[in-house]
Amino acid sequence: GENVEQHPSTLSVQEGDSAVIKCTYSDSASNYFPWYKQELGKGPQLIIDIRSNVGEKKDQRIAVTLNKTAKHFSLHITETQPEDSAVYFCAARYNNDMRFGAGTRLTVKP
Amino acid sequence: NAGVTQTPKFQVLKTGQSMTLQCAQDMNHNSMYWYRQDPGMGLRLIYYSASEGTTDKGEVPNGYNVSRLNKREFSLRLESAAPSQTSVYFCASSSLTGAQQETQYFGPGTRLLVL
Numbered sequence: 001g002e003n004v005e006q007h008p009s010t011l012s013v014q015e016g017d018s019a020v021i022k023c024t025y026s027d028s029a030s031n032y033f034p035w036y037k038q039e040l041g042k043g044p045q046l047i048i049d050i051r052s053n054v055g056e057k058k059d060q061r062i063a064v065t066l067n068k069t070a071k072h073f074s075l076h077i078t079e080t081q082p083e084d085s086a087v088y089f090c091a092a093r094y095n096n097d098m099r100f101g102a103g104t105r106l107t108v109k110p
Numbered sequence: 111n112a113g114v115t116q117t118p119k120f121q122v123l124k125t126g127q128s129m130t131l132q133c134a135q136d137m138n139h140n141s142m143y144w145y146r147q148d149p150g151m152g153l154r155l156i157y158y159s160a161s162e163g164t165t166d167k168g169e170v171p172n173g174y175n176v177s178r179l180n181k182r183e184f185s186l187r188l189e190s191a192a193p194s195q196t197s198v199y200f201c202a203s204s205s206l207t208g209a210q211q212e213t214q215y216f217g218p219g220t221r222l223l224v225l
Contacts, residue, residue: 001169100152102150102152103150103152
């Protein structure tokens with residue numbers, strides 16, 4: 001089955017700086033890569049996703065890049081704000097098999 | 111439109127007790143999922159239901175059973191709870207099935223402590 005590794009496990013940045021979280025996956029058949037944000041005491045919420053036929057996708061301050069050859073994808077958050085502080089999860093999916101990374105705790109210091 | 115709802119929010123069980131976690135969605139989604147979340151391990155799929163009337167095992171199904179009661183509701187049952195089942199349980203739903211890519215929407219979670 002799919003194995004997803006996520007780095008770093010914790011990330012602290014100053015408000016206004018950029019944050020980058022990286023994930024690698026093992027199953028070359030995976031074709032859908034979502035990113036979720038989880039705030040304390042809540043369920044994960046989708047923030048952006050990318051499909052295997054696309055190399056990059058942007059949504060305001062958030063972008064995701066995918067390198068299928070290297071089997072890795074990254075989340076980029078620019079101009080970080082304190083409300084971006086949360087745990088972020090990447091995932092990789094093929095058919096009904098969705099595998100999640102272990103999560104990155106992002107702290108944005110005012 | 112409440113999205114995905116889960117009950118209860120919190121539960122404490124003694125080893126060997128049974129309980130059912132309830133999940134409902136009002137988005138007319140075909141697929142529903144149960145995950146558990148443990149510290150440092152992300153989310154792991156327990157069971158899923160691709161459509162009403164079907165259920166399949168995920169990555170960690172042992173010790174659990176599920177029922178897809180109708181299109182809206184998908185329950186998770188622990189027949190004899192064990193301390194290893196202490197976790198936060200999330201239900202999710204999505205609108206596409208099979209080889210098509212999909213977006214999963216998660217509920218708020220149920221925190222379960224087994225003593």
